[in-house]
Amino acid sequence: MSFRTINFALKILLSVSLLNISCAKHESTSLAPSPTLPMMENSLQKDMPFPMGAAVNVNLLKSNTNYRNLVIKEFNSITAENAMKFAAVHSSKEIWNFTDADYLIDFAIANGKRVHGHTLNWYKSLPDWVNNFQGTAADWENLLKTHIQTVVGHFKGKVVSWDVVNEAIDEDGTMRNSIWVQKLGVDYIGRAFQYAHEADPNALLFYNDYGQEFGPTKRTAILNLVTSLKNKGIPIDGIGIQMHTRVTQTDANLTAAISTAAATGLKIHISEIDIALNPDNNQSMVYTTALADQQAAKYKTIVKAFNAIPKGQQFGITQWNVTDGDSWIPSNYNRPDWPLPFDSNYQRKAAYQGILDGVK
Numbered sequence: 001m002s003f004r005t006i007n008f009a010l011k012i013l014l015s016v017s018l019l020n021i022s023c024a025k026h027e028s029t030s031l032a033p034s035p036t037l038p039m040m041e042n043s044l045q046k047d048m049p050f051p052m053g054a055a056v057n058v059n060l061l062k063s064n065t066n067y068r069n070l071v072i073k074e075f076n077s078i079t080a081e082n083a084m085k086f087a088a089v090h091s092s093k094e095i096w097n098f099t100d101a102d103y104l105i106d107f108a109i110a111n112g113k114r115v116h117g118h119t120l121n122w123y124k125s126l127p128d129w130v131n132n133f134q135g136t137a138a139d140w141e142n143l144l145k146t147h148i149q150t151v152v153g154h155f156k157g158k159v160v161s162w163d164v165v166n167e168a169i170d171e172d173g174t175m176r177n178s179i180w181v182q183k184l185g186v187d188y189i190g191r192a193f194q195y196a197h198e199a200d201p202n203a204l205l206f207y208n209d210y211g212q213e214f215g216p217t218k219r220t221a222i223l224n225l226v227t228s229l230k231n232k233g234i235p236i237d238g239i240g241i242q243m244h245t246r247v248t249q250t251d252a253n254l255t256a257a258i259s260t261a262a263a264t265g266l267k268i269h270i271s272e273i274d275i276a277l278n279p280d281n282n283q284s285m286v287y288t289t290a291l292a293d294q295q296a297a298k299y300k301t302i303v304k305a306f307n308a309i310p311k312g313q314q315f316g317i318t319q320w321n322v323t324d325g326d327s328w329i330p331s332n333y334n335r336p337d338w339p340l341p342f343d344s345n346y347q348r349k350a351a352y353q354g355i356l357d358g359v360k
């Protein structure tokens with residue numbers, strides 16, 4: 001074969017490839033997923049060595065094409081931000097509603113995403129019927145068990161892991177005086193894990209909490225809790241470090257939260273990361289390059305610490321919602337803030353590069 005023939009053949013090959021890329025880009029603006037797109041362009045799911053997830057708002061997933069396409073492209077793991085919580089799926093004693101959660105599951109199956117379940121037991125987002133429930137300790141135990149086993153059973157084989165108990169420890173390291181502790185005593189936590197395990201023995205079960213980077217007090221209390229569960233033979237597989245943190249947090253605290261949790265030998269999920277830029281609620285704050293760079297450096301610190309733990313313990317990193325425009329922080333604290341790696345125009349921020357830099 002002559003050089004000219006080879007050259008011609010290469011040109012044809014190149015034109016076909018470019019045509020494919022341009023078709024794929026065109027498809028990415030429509031609601032229908034392109035099965036080839038995530039592998040062709042750079043993305044978190046392609047470039048990071050462990051699962052990368054986002055908490056997903058089901059209403060936005062249904063109605064917003066940019067949001068949906070960004071989730072399809074960037075992430076290989078998803079968590080329901082609210083759709084699997086008690087009040088969402090079990091709003092009255094006899095009423096179960098899995099419509100939104102099932103939509104999220106169908107989306108995950110169609111697009112090859114792992115689903116992490118959040119959350120089976122929490123003191124917040126409870127429906128009124130639970131807060132007002134009158135009954136004996138046995139009635140409360142039945143309520144706890146029925147809820148956990150109905151939800152886990154419903155998603156058996158589709159949800160690979162659960163936040164079984166969420167935020168049971170207070171800031172001062174004591175057990176939070178939640179309605180569950182009041183009605184059932186602190187040992188209910190171990191039973192919650194056992195009930196979940198009975199309903200799906202293959203699901204990985206996590207204890208999930210925030211503030212592990214605040215300092216040693218809360219962190220130690222959480223580690224004592226999970227260690228004692230483990231020592232009692234309770235089926236616990238991992239620790240969720242929520243990591244709702246702030247740009248002013250020290251690198252030492254961020255790193256210690258991850259390394260001390262990993263020292264338990266359990267799987268580690270950075271389960272709800274966002275890094276607030278405006279923790280002091282400054283109403284006139286504006287987003288600047290300097291702030292963006294500081295945030296990128298903090299994302300890098302966290303990812304680097306996570307990348308340093310043993311591979312078998314790296315369950316993944318999940319950000320809490322997708323873009324700054326969807327984050328719970330601005331509305332919850334009534335302030336401007338920009339906590340996530342994507343801006344409200346669905347563009348990558350400096351923080352995105354910070355994440356990539358964390359594994360270099």
Ligand code: G3I
Binds near residue numbers: 328
């Ligand atoms: O859907 C209703 C809507 O119908 C109603 O009109 C509106 C009026 O307030 O409320 C809407 O529900 C809100 C829901 O988010 C959906 O937007 C709830 O009030 C609001 O309380 C709920 O907030 C969620 C919060 O958990 C409480 O469940 C946030 O979106 C969610 O980001 C936040 O997530 C938690 C994690 O589960 C646990 N760790 C901390 C994290 C942040 O707080």
